[in-house]
Amino acid sequence: MARPDVPPAMLERLRRILGxxxxxxxxxxWTGVRWRVGKATVAHVFGGEDQLFRVTFRAEPAEVMAFGHLGDPYFVLGWSGDGAGMLLDDTTDWTEVAELLTDSYCIQAPARLADLVERPDAG
Incomplete structure (x- = not known):
């Protein structure tokens, strides 16, 4: 099956967060859309051949391990010790997505940029 395009409403939500x-x-x-800071990927959203939509991101190793144990809607990227992802659908908690993607940005960004970002759990 062909990979579906990411729905415009989903892209718009991600653009508000990452933009x-x-x-x-x-x-x-290569499929879907990604966001980068410098040459580092912060997030990648795409439709899979199974017709489900996913966003991948970076996370701290302990958090990646937790995602692996939680299961759906979370998953771990097999090629990276710091990569995880989440299925996106009509039940997605977009506040949580914003927190995860903000954390991913802070992991990937140079300190001078990460220091400009207010993180929900900072302090």
């Missing part, structure tokens, strides 16, 4: 982060740029990916 607010300093120097975080959107670009077309």
């Amino acid at each position: 607010a982060l300093p120097e975080c740029e959107e670009e077309a990916a």
